[in-house]
Amino acid sequence: MITDFTPERLVFARSRAGITRTALAKVIGVSPRTLANYEKGEFAPSDETIGRLALELGVPEVFFSAPPISEVGTGEVHFRALTKMSATKRDSALASGSIAIELSNWLDEKLHLPAADVPAYERGSDDPETTAQRLRLEWEMGYSKVRNVIHLLEAHGVRIFSLPEHLVDVDAFSFWWDGTPYMLLNTRKSPERGRFDAAHELGHLVMHGAYDVPSGREREWEANRFAAAWLMPEADVLASGLRNASVERILEAKTRWGVSAMALTHRLHELGVISDWSYTSACRRLTQLGYRGGEPDKKPSPRESSQVLEKAFALLRQHGLSATTIARDLSIHPEALHELVFGLVLTPVAGGNSGSGRREAAGLTVIQGG
Amino acid sequence: MDLHASSEPAPLATTIHADDRGDRVGRLRSMGLTETQLAKAVQASLGGFTSTTAYHPKSAPGTYGYHEGTAGLRRAVMPDGVWAFDENDNQPRTYSMDYGISIVVQSGDENTGLINEYEPRARNPKGKATEKKVLSNHDHPVLFSLAPEPVLDHTGAQVLTNWVLLITVEQNVMRSELSLPKKFISGKPCGWVERIILSEIEIGGGDAALGEPDVDSGPETDIDVAWKQ
Numbered sequence: 001m002i003t004d005f006t007p008e009r010l011v012f013a014r015s016r017a018g019i020t021r022t023a024l025a026k027v028i029g030v031s032p033r034t035l036a037n038y039e040k041g042e043f044a045p046s047d048e049t050i051g052r053l054a055l056e057l058g059v060p061e062v063f064f065s066a067p068p069i070s071e072v073g074t075g076e077v078h079f080r081a082l083t084k085m086s087a088t089k090r091d092s093a094l095a096s097g098s099i100a101i102e103l104s105n106w107l108d109e110k111l112h113l114p115a116a117d118v119p120a121y122e123r124g125s126d127d128p129e130t131t132a133q134r135l136r137l138e139w140e141m142g143y144s145k146v147r148n149v150i151h152l153l154e155a156h157g158v159r160i161f162s163l164p165e166h167l168v169d170v171d172a173f174s175f176w177w178d179g180t181p182y183m184l185l186n187t188r189k190s191p192e193r194g195r196f197d198a199a200h201e202l203g204h205l206v207m208h209g210a211y212d213v214p215s216g217r218e219r220e221w222e223a224n225r226f227a228a229a230w231l232m233p234e235a236d237v238l239a240s241g242l243r244n245a246s247v248e249r250i251l252e253a254k255t256r257w258g259v260s261a262m263a264l265t266h267r268l269h270e271l272g273v274i275s276d277w278s279y280t281s282a283c284r285r286l287t288q289l290g291y292r293g294g295e296p297d298k299k300p301s302p303r304e305s306s307q308v309l310e311k312a313f314a315l316l317r318q319h320g321l322s323a324t325t326i327a328r329d330l331s332i333h334p335e336a337l338h339e340l341v342f343g344l345v346l347t348p349v350a351g352g353n354s355g356s357g358r359r360e361a362a363g364l365t366v367i368q369g370g
Numbered sequence: 371m372d373l374h375a376s377s378e379p380a381p382l383a384t385t386i387h388a389d390d391r392g393d394r395v396g397r398l399r400s401m402g403l404t405e406t407q408l409a410k411a412v413q414a415s416l417g418g419f420t421s422t423t424a425y426h427p428k429s430a431p432g433t434y435g436y437h438e439g440t441a442g443l444r445r446a447v448m449p450d451g452v453w454a455f456d457e458n459d460n461q462p463r464t465y466s467m468d469y470g471i472s473i474v475v476q477s478g479d480e481n482t483g484l485i486n487e488y489e490p491r492a493r494n495p496k497g498k499a500t501e502k503k504v505l506s507n508h509d510h511p512v513l514f515s516l517a518p519e520p521v522l523d524h525t526g527a528q529v530l531t532n533w534v535l536l537i538t539v540e541q542n543v544m545r546s547e548l549s550l551p552k553k554f555i556s557g558k559p560c561g562w563v564e565r566i567i568l569s570e571i572e573i574g575g576g577d578a579a580l581g582e583p584d585v586d587s588g589p590e591t592d593i594d595v596a597w598k599q
């Protein structure tokens with residue numbers, strides 16, 4: 001029996017599932033006006049209707065009686081592909097961000113996690129190249145390779161989570177919430193592209209801060225330039241002996257910076273290390289070899305995972321707290337938790353049954369990126 | 371570079387604090403220091419070390435590492451309010467009158483941070499100022515646990531114990547130790563009374579030449595996640 005009904009949670013769950021009001025009303029057998037009234041809090045649905053809503057929206061029934069969730073608004077988020085994204089997809093991604101905040105807060109209550117140490121520079125203080133140099137200096141990185149982007153960001157307090165599978169065409173997004181930087185990454189891309197995405201989002205966090213949204217083409221271009229400069233510092237690239245490098249040499253050299261062949265080729269061209277002609281022919285050749293959409297290397301690079309989540313779940317297990325417990329505390333199905341850490345946690349995360357519901361997950365088992 | 375050639379067998383009387391030995395945390399606390407502060411200094415040194423490319427002179431990583439290590443140490447301890455720094459006799463030291471100690475950063479040799487039959491040395495010979503300070507450790511009452519009050523010299527100035535933060539990069543590992551010498555041979559502090567061995571930092575690269583790219587190069591990040599009591 002649901003004693004309290006939180007209308008905001010119904011709106012939230014519907015956004016997250018990416019279902020229109022009309023479509024949902026139809027499936028649960030009420031009129032769109034009735035559903036609108038539930039969402040406005042005019043009156044609460046019956047227990048039976050709540051059961052149907054929970055089933056359709058993939059949340060436990062108790063989800064609707066918990067206090068309102070911290071909702072991330074479109075104005076707060078840097079979306080990489082905002083222009084080509086439907087509003088439904090965008091809202092669904094934002095909902096994942098909100099659950100990420102809830103999970104992060106839950107972990108914060110139990111564990112000491114790294115404090116936020118990401119500068120948010122004043123708008124337009126520097127060009128992306130200089131900003132990348134400045135951040136490397138502040139983080140005392142020198143020109144060294146970023147061995148593991150996710151670990152480095154986590155060490156500086158960025159909370160990193162995974163995007164749900166149905167949002168694979170959202171590359172990644174990031175936002176500040178209560179002074180903490182968050183990133184949701186697509187963990188199904190190639191390791192090199194995943195690293196670049198994370199560096200791109202870092203660019204948004206430091207250059208565009210918590211106030212300079214929504215994104216536009218210019219902001220995206222700036223974040224890309226930041227990512228390239230941060231991963232491949234100009235001075236190091238210039239000294240690397242890649243002048244007029246062949247495609248074979250580029251393929252060999254890309255591991256030095258942990259970037260895709262295309263990203264390195266672009267950077268070499270940007271810095272004048274290879275000529276226009278070499279750049280064009282290298283792009284053509286790389287496309288022929290299948291390097292436009294991924295990195296078909298004989299020896300693929302290792303996928304980056306989360307050190308914070310890995311250690312956090314290990315500690316929670318030691319204290320007898322399973323994924324099911326966390327999910328129950330957050331009033332979500334373990335499956336939703338699974339989605340948030342998919343590809344980031346490589347060891348088994350123990351879990352149990354989630355209770356009733358169509359989307360019941362049979363516990364969280366081995367979680368790996370594709 | 372004179373590495374093994376100048377290595378002296380480790381003195382038997384050296385007190386060693388390390389990960390699995392002694393009370394490193396407690397010893398550092400008694401000196402007004404934390405492991406985190408020294409780790410920050412070493413991390414800063416690593417930042418300097420990695421601030422070089424194939425175009426830099428070969429000596430640049432060590433030089434930059436020394437400069438940044440010194441600055442990093444000061445950044446880490448100065449906010450405590452009990453530390454100061456100066457550069458008398460061209461010797462950039464960081465010191466605390468409250469704790470009666472002074473620290474200089476030096477590039478160490480391959481034995482730095484290792485507990486073996488050899489004792490570590492600085493990579494490069496030091497001058498008269500360092501010699502004087504190191505030799506003043508020799509008879510310092512603190513070494514004989516006889517100094518409840520600040521020790522003063524004949525001019526009334528406080529005599530500090532002079533520690534060396536040795537930092538080295540060897541085969542993709544950055545090792546460091548905060549150690550107290552009492553001898554000075556061939557221009558280098560030695561005869562360690564006490565060695566506080568700090569945690570290693572794994573790195574890669576360092577070699578700016580492309581040659582065989584190492585996918586794992588770059589400093590490794592170790593994040594502390596702990597249960598809240």
